[in-house]
Amino acid sequence: MANAALRIEPDAGYGADALRDPEHRRRLSGPAMALFLRTCDLWDLKVEARMAILGGVSRQTYHNWKSGKVGALGRDQLERISLVLGILKGLRLVFAEDGHGVRWLKAANDEPVFGGRSPLEVMSDGGMAGLIEVRRYLDAWRGVK
Secondary structure (H helix, E strand, O other), X not given: OHXXXXXXXXXXXXXXXXXXXXXXXXXXXXXXXXXXXHHXXXXXXXXXXXXXXXXXXXXXXXXXHHOOOOOOOOHHHHHHHHHHHHHHHHHHHHOOOHHHHHHHHHOOOOOOOOOOOOHHHHHHHOHHHHHHHHHHHHHXXXXXX
């Protein structure tokens, strides 16, 4: 039974309703924000784009989070961060080098879903729906249904 600590049991709080629990969100928030910030640094995103992707948070709130004063993020922010991390994963599976993925993310794209805008613009200006669209596009590109 030495491996019991390595398994996640169904009642461990990781189900569909896990983000309703404030304590669970608090535990996830610091690491989630750290990953979000590292991803934004990799993509060289401006503060305004970061704030928009997080749901239009204020500059003060963003800088508090960046300095480590995270507390418990809301479900909305955690879901947005999850989508960003899924987009990062998709880019890394589609492109051999991070730089190529970043160029794709920032380049104007004539595919109908983007309408001549860059995927980053769709992510920044399109709210949660924009993040979902970019994530779905990358998943479809990889053949994931």
